[in-house]
Amino acid sequence: MSNQTDDKNKPSLVKQASLQIVAGGSAGFVEVCIMHPLDLVKTRLQIQNKKMVRNTASSASTNEIYYKGVFDCFRKMCQHEGLFSMYKGIIPPIMAETPKRATKFLCFEQYKRFFMFGSDKATPLAYSLAGLGAGATEAIIVNPFEVVKVTLQANRAKSTEAPTTFTVARQIIKQDGFGLKGLNKGLTATIGRNGVFNMIYFGFYHSIKDYFPAYEDTTHEFLRKVGIGFLSGTIGSIFNIPIDVAKSRIQGPQPVPGQIKYRTTCGSMLTVAREEGFGALYKGLLPKVMRLGPGGAIMLLVYEYSYEYLKERFL
Template identity: 25%
Template structure:
């Protein structure tokens, strides 16, 4: 099998995994975004007591469609992100490896994940910005909401210019690079430890086939927790900087550094972890689903096993 075909198998598996992740856990993503922008000061957004109250309130005031606001751009962005991520991540690993059989060190896994994360962030930031804007729309917000992806894109370009599509790129880059690097390094190392343990236990040579779906789900969830705890403040900063300007055209935050200063001043350290509970509830099982789907799709496309 050619090397280029292997790379497209990784992209396909990543895209399928990304779609499965978004489709199953999306309402919690909406709730997380609403929590992230609520800074405790005068705001157009409703206040929620907890995750359950947020889901109930959104459903009551906006209907079920409120829990799926921005779903289409989120599916698009997630599928593209994971597909591109796995594609470039696998290419980077192959480049760092002197031959297809050699196991990479944690440092090389970290470098490969960071490289892939930076490229993904540059490609998908406009889609994530539109997704965030659509998620934050509520009956209490703008007098003229976006009607969909195209209307949001057209309105943003007309009212704010093309540079607005890259608001939050700085913290977005830090999130993608650091989050992906931590998650994938943890995943690869935990995977190696688990495979080595099962090889010793079963005295088998075929390490690539030793792990089952439950193992992949555990590995994906554990690696995600580590990445979230370290990088979550970057997500809060990005979400707040991507908010739509008020009706008079004045943005709530001028840039990412303004977000950092205002959050630290008015909310302290806890402000940088607003919405982390629904984020963990969504992303830990979602990551388990992502890696479970990814590994099983990869096994289907690459039946001879994987070579890292």
Template identity: 40%
Template structure:
């Protein structure tokens, strides 16, 4: 996962170490970038409307709903962020070792894409329910419907049953598999284009640049599935307009045009581009510390 750091052993990390490092990286990223996620969701739920400006949407949310609205729904992603990011990095390392051992694959772009997509599928199964609750809380149309996160969970269970928490699972799997495959695959390629870091500062700069590039490409690839996921998970009662990903994409294109599949791309890429850089820098910093002090 990490670019070799001078004088630090690069023996494979124990899975528990990778999980812990991924968790720390993920919580750091979400606390920094979450308001952009709220704006992204508002854009994606605006059926038939063109995206407003990001700054204008920030101002409108603060003016009409108060500054706290920029963090509405943050508890579910905070609760799942640790296992989500831990899985992103920990399972990526675990799958890499499995594919190398069982199939004889070597380090490179193909392995990075394959392990990233495998980790993304695993990650999606864990986060889908938390993401659904977050979307319900972020949706302006639900203002006043839920008192808090706990009330939202109870209401979903009462009105939609246990299966309601898994709405949008298919689109979530596609979103995470495509993003992770693009993210880790691009990082593998980008690192080969940068000169070998000769200092700690150069290593951090390279990691941030590669992570940002990887996050941007991953976002370009997976945004259509993210729009579908948001539309599916926001639906409260039958008849449902959006179901499986492919028919939902066709419906969006037919009614709103191809560009609608990229609603919310601006705030999303602003979050996940630099956010991907933050993830990689913090993850590499923590794993380097672990290797130095605990291995």
């Protein structure tokens, strides 16, 4: 009799999934609004080729500018393209982040349930496999937005003169269609990048969190989760950045217009390492860590606190 009562009191899977979608979407929206400028700088650093770009003091064209690092990129973008250039390409991620993060957190919870194989407690392997599956799933949804975003971020015109999101999307579709040469260019790289990141991100966060006891003090507990979330995002970024560089090269402008140099994920990584050195595979690591370290903490905290609030409010 008591088992029947417990089953009735359990929230339905549909209700839980709905709250996970809302909490995940909220986490994505907050994170992208705060951290987008660092994502833009990361892309600029990743797509530039030092051997093909020469930075001269008398340069009249922004296409000839070479960025020496994160702060140099910020300075030169503000100088040549205006302050609001820091938010170039933000519309695609805003449009994508809500369904993307909602999908990621929803899929993570469901994949975790699957990989627990009926057990009451998830193992580190279950967390990691669930993260891998969630990252691959979200990549399929978000890749068209990534192609448009990278195209916008690579454009060096002043922010007032840059093409709009919808203009760029229409142009890509008109020229190359919706397939793997057009709006879904670099899909394999996006799947690899997101899959590796989320495998480490979720696997590390949920496994390590259990080793450090929760604090009763809300401030200390908040800081504990921030620290673990920051570390999870940082480690995930370090491991997946070579794939991220390949993705940016595939989806960004090719060195010679009309000639496709970067085609496949592994081929692009080999080309970059051969022509520019192994270290080039880690271009953009600093802004990526600066974004996904705190960004990873922001996402997990917004998700967890939002989900707990929604559960108390609606379940």
